[in-house]
Amino acid sequence: MTHLLGIPLHLLPLVLLGLSLLAGVIIFLLPERAKVARTTVNLTAAIAKVVLLALLLPVVLEEDLPAWRSPLLPGVELVLRIDTLSLVFASLSAVLWLVTTVYAIGYLEGRPNRSRFFGFFSLCVTATVGISFAGNLVTFLLFYEMLTLVTYPLVAHYGTVAALKAARLYLIYALTGGLVLLVGIVWLTAMVGPVEFRAGGVPAVAALAEADPVAATWIFVLLIGGLGVKAALVPLHGWLPRAMVAPAPVSALLHAVAVVKAGAFGIARVLEDVYGPRVAEDLGVLLPLLVLACGTVVYGSVRALAQDDLKARLAYSTVSQVSYVTLGLALATSAGITGGIVHLVHQGLMKITLFFCAGLFAEALGVTKVSQLAGMARRMPVSATAFTVAGLGMMGIPPVAGFVSKWYLGLGALEADQPWVVAVLLSSALLNALYFLPVIYVMWFREPGEPVLAGQGHHGRGEAPLTLLVPAVTTASLALAAGLLAAAPFSPLAAAQVIAERVVTR
Amino acid sequence: MTADLLLPATVLVPLTLACLSVLARGHAVAVVGLVGTALSALPAVAVAVLVAVDGPVRHELAGWSPPLGIALRADGLSAVLLALTAVVGTATAVYAAARTTTYDDHRGFWPLALLLWAGMAAVLVGADLFNTYVALEVVTLAAVGLVALGGRASWGPALRYLLVAVLGSMFYLLAVAAIYGMTGTLDMAQAGAVIAADPTADTRWPMGLAVVGLGLKSALLPLHAWLPPAHASAPAAVSPLLSGLVVKAGFVVLVRLWFEVLGPDPAVAVLLACAAAAAVLVGGVLALVQSSLKRIVAYSTVAQIGYLFLLFPVTLGVEDPDLRASLVSGVLLLLLAHGLAKASLFLAAGSLQLAAGSDQLAEIVGAARQLRSTTAAMMLASISLAGLPISLGFSGKWLLLTGAVQTGQWWVVVLVVAGTLLSAAYLLRPLATVLLASDTTHEVEPVDLHALPPGLRHVPLVLALLVVLLGLNAEWLATLSVTGLPAGGAP
Secondary structure, rough: OOOEEOEEEHHHHHHHHHHHHHHHHHHHOOOOHHHHHHHHHHHHHHHHHHHHHHHHHHHHOOOOOOOOOEEEOOOOOEOOOOOOHHHHHHHHHHHHHHHHHHHHEEEEEEEOOOOHHHHHHHHHHHHHHHHHHHHHHHHHHHHHHHHHHHHHHHHOOEEEHHHHHHHHHHHHHHHHHHHHHHHHHHHHHHOOOOEOOOOOOHHHHHHHHOHHHHHHHHHHHHHHHHHHOOOOOOOOOOOOHHHHHHHHHHHHHHOOOOHHHHHHHHHHHHHHHHHHHHHHHHHOOHHHHHHHHHHHHHHHHHHHHHHOOOHHHHHHHHHHHHHHHHHHHHHOOHHHHHHHHHHHHHHHHHHHHHHHHHHHHHHHHOOOOOHHHOHHHHHOOOHHHHHHHHHHHHHHHOOOHHHHHHHHHOOOOOOOHOOOHHHHHHHHHHHHHHHHHHHHHHHHHHHOOOOHHHHHOOOOOOOOOOOHHHHHHHHHHHHHHHHHOOOOOOOOOHHHHHHHHHHHHO | HHHHHHHHHHHHHHHHHHHHHHHHHOOOHHHHHHHHHHHHHHHHHHHHHHHHHOOOOEHHHHHHOOOOOOOEEEEEHHHHHHHHHHHHHHHHHHHHOOOHHHHHOOHHHHHHHHHHHHHHHHHHHHHHHHHHHHHHHHHHHHHHHHHHHHOHHHHHHHHHHHHHHHHHHHHHHHHHHHHHHHHHHOEHHHHHHHHOOOOOOOHHHHHHHHHHHHHHHOOOOOOOOOOHHHHHHOOOOOOOHHHHHHHHHHHHHHHHHHHHHOOOOOOHHHHHHHHHHHHHHHHHHHOOOOOHHHHHHHHHHHHHHHHHHHHHHOOOOOHHHHHHHHHHHHHHHHHHHHHHHHHHHHHHHHHHHHHHOOOOOOHHOOOOHHHHHHHHHHHHHHHHHOOOOHHHHHHHHHHHHHHHHHHHOOHHHHHHHHHHHHEEEEEEEHHHHOOOHHHHHHOOOOOOOHHHOOOHHHHHHHHHHHHHHOOOOOOHHHHHHHHOOOOOOOO
């Protein structure tokens, strides 16, 4: 197969990247009031991308696509390539872009600066597509930094002093992380030349680790340290809870696929496709990373317990949950890597549902605190169900997707002969239950409190408008489906298994 | 020979048109200025293309060889800077032609701008030390004149600029005289050959004099104090020429002296390293504490000049030609990126100032809502100035960093990282200010959009887009910039 819908395979990354970029540019050029045109452009591009990626899935699971290259700097190329890992991340971002766009259209109805918002929103997705398709470290860095820059206006969107402060903090963290990553990449490139991703590790990096283990270790620390800022590894996570001032769709995207996930995805690239699990293990960097990830998992959960603000609780929950990805990768066994990678997708689906619901509650009733949610389910049963499904999934209750991730992570821990990690996983599940179950309990079984009865929201009684509700229900269903149909041929789990197998056997 | 016509034309065309524009009256002034700009850009771009295709070119005026005659030449350094002059000059001219308020309605703008262009071109294609001195003087005088167009408030800074620049010229002239005394020639290549052949030649004095003179002209810290008031008080259409082009003239001449005439000097290199590092850090901190947009942008120039002067210490003792080329092209890409991005940022600042009536940060709160194109230009230009991807500034920084790591110069890495954070911080302040929703602080007058005709509104964005798009493929530009790079420090 050399063409898909008449497009040569090696040009597909460019086409997919161009789709989001073009949508962003057109939206910037459209006047503020051109709502219909803006929505049309947005949805057309988002749907086209989902369709293209769906068609690509069977092709890429067979073998990686040929790369597209263009000279960037002397001796350095811009490389865009679709392999299975890219496809997993790109599909997640494409699907969530579509639902989040629908949600954002409903959410921002009647507010100012929508043209700017959707323009940067599209650029943000362009950056995640670029990150997923990047075929070498330099290309990855370009899009990684682009993501930092285009999310700044989104976090700062409301233009309040608090929003700009949070956005500045985010930028300081992200730019510093980006610079640390840059130094790591420059150093590695200076030692071994441009590094192209290769499942199971790059031979030149393995040779470097052999010849100069000290430099190789330091470079690893710089790379993971730079990526760890976005991935919100403790103690580099400080920006994430503060960035909650952003509009709900932005938080949803930030936590599910864009910024936080870009960091986790980068860690996956460095561990699996630059160093390779074997080389990393020989360098002795896996255990510290594993301990760091476990620490973050527990710390995030503990902090989440104490939050009464729903979005803040969800933010600390993200700190914890995203580290499951790193945890799985650091186990460096087939099941561990499978669990880590599949959690990239599963956490995205579940967390975006939770943020959609948090936005729904805030929009419909003006409720932002956990304590105000009493009796919410009587008034908004559909939203409450979506929240419950995702919450249970986060705890790892079958058959929601989170269970599948945790199962593989536990399996991986046993394979890696690190039984203490299972204890960490269990205690984290317990903590998850401690901070999600009360929310769910309060929603379903408490007598409705003042805010719910009064209903001083935009939309009177009952459920939120469909543009907000449908996306939440969709992602909750996807989270459920990813768990129920985990054994199906094109499920996220199947893709993750293919990736883990290629990485481990190499 | 094409080069025989083109090389003199790069200087003579803008010079002739500068004279013509003095004669024009009324609306014809702007027309002559615009046509003159277009005609001046042609030979400049043509020479750049010629160098890219054929390699370095040289031409002896009227067929007389040095030391009797005068030689002109263009290598990669001349080529990329001529192209930069053409782009920045044209963009500024379009901006200026759109509305006379951008240069305070003063007819002197066009002759002076074209004269400045002629001087720049002469510095870039000059192969002779004395002519370079004359060309530098032309650039300086035109630049001082342009600053003084900014009205009474700018006369003080303009006068100070004039004094400093003349002092700089004197130092440089002394250096030229010393070199002439040592070698008996003013031709750069011949003087370089004589000095290279004589191992006992004491080059330290002329080099020290030249560094002080040219450092004054390029505002290398601690010789920078004249720049911020001059650049900030100049009219909107003038500041981009000053920051984008003029400060680079002195740097180019020092590059010529360092690599082609006197040869690298380790002691001076250490001095330059300290000055460059201090410029990046101190300039950045000073930019951070300013309260008006144009002064932030002006102090940013002080900081960015520091990156350029890193060229001398980082290439010291680097024998491997590929590594040298990487380091030199990295700095030159930074120079180009700074020229384009700074021109864009100053034009954007000028637009904001015209629309809001002031460039104080407190007065431009929330301007992003109305000035979308200007804000976009500020964002993109800031990305390149901070050296973040995707932009030409990042490309330059990448080359400089990889070269520094490969030669084990970790202090450069630390400096660049610190400089990047500082520049991001000081560039973010104005951006956050214009993005701030105006209703969250005190009432701010809505900006006057009628002060900005459409042509004027989009010029900064075009420049900023250019500097971003060039970052997508900077390989050819990096290669062009080091075409004809001398093989090594002679003595």
